[in-house]
Amino acid sequence: MNAILDGGCLAEVLGHLTDWGLCCARRVCTAWRDAASTAGVWRAVFEGMHGAHSVHWAAAHEPVALAPGDDEWRARCALRRRAATNRRRGLARARLLPFEMGPTAASSPFFVVSLAVDGPWLALGGHGHVSLHDLRTGKRCWQQPHAASAAGSDDSAHLVSMVT
Numbered sequence: 001m002n003a004i005l006d007g008g009c010l011a012e013v014l015g016h017l018t019d020w021g022l023c024c025a026r027r028v029c030t031a032w033r034d035a036a037s038t039a040g041v042w043r044a045v046f047e048g049m050h051g052a053h054s055v056h057w058a059a060a061h062e063p064v065a066l067a068p069g070d071d072e073w074r075a076r077c078a079l080r081r082r083a084a085t086n087r088r089r090g091l092a093r094a095r096l097l098p099f100e101m102g103p104t105a106a107s108s109p110f111f112v113v114s115l116a117v118d119g120p121w122l123a124l125g126g127h128g129h130v131s132l133h134d135l136r137t138g139k140r141c142w143q144q145p146h147a148a149s150a151a152g153s154d155d156s157a158h159l160v161s162m163v164t
Helices: 005-015 019-025 028-035 039-049 052-061 072-089
Strands: 093-100 107-114 121-126 129-134 137-146
Touching: 005 028, 005 039, 019 039, 019 072, 039 052, 039 072, 052 129
Parallel strands: none
Antiparallel strands: 093 107, 121 129, 129 137
16 A cells, blocks of 8 residues: 555645544554654644634644654644543533723623633623633733624623633
8 A cells, every 4th residue: 555655645645634543543554654744744634623723823822842853733633632531521620710801800890710721812702892811811912892782782791702
């Protein structure tokens, strides 16, 4: 089989697997392990599993500590798989995080109960605003009036969502 597929073609095929599938495929033979180590294969796997938008987002906002010789995208896949496994096992912790939705803390304190989030960003809606918070610092990075509040809807006061 290896005589039929060159390393580049095999790497292209392996890039369409999930992270678990790629780990299993690496054990087949040395040629497959070498193809799985080709630059960009783990990035393609990450993109296939988490979407094209997450590749651009993760590179800038999801730094990883690498072991010598490790691929950063392989490390990101492993971190996300471990986080998902821990959530399924019930190992995620609930936290009470105070976030301010208004111009001052006294004007509109807003408390969010959140579970572990894959990324460092949390999007919140309430009091007629949508805002983006950095969970690493606990600070609001962006805020704008919610489109529903401009239309006169009261539903926006109860909207809370997480961006992962």
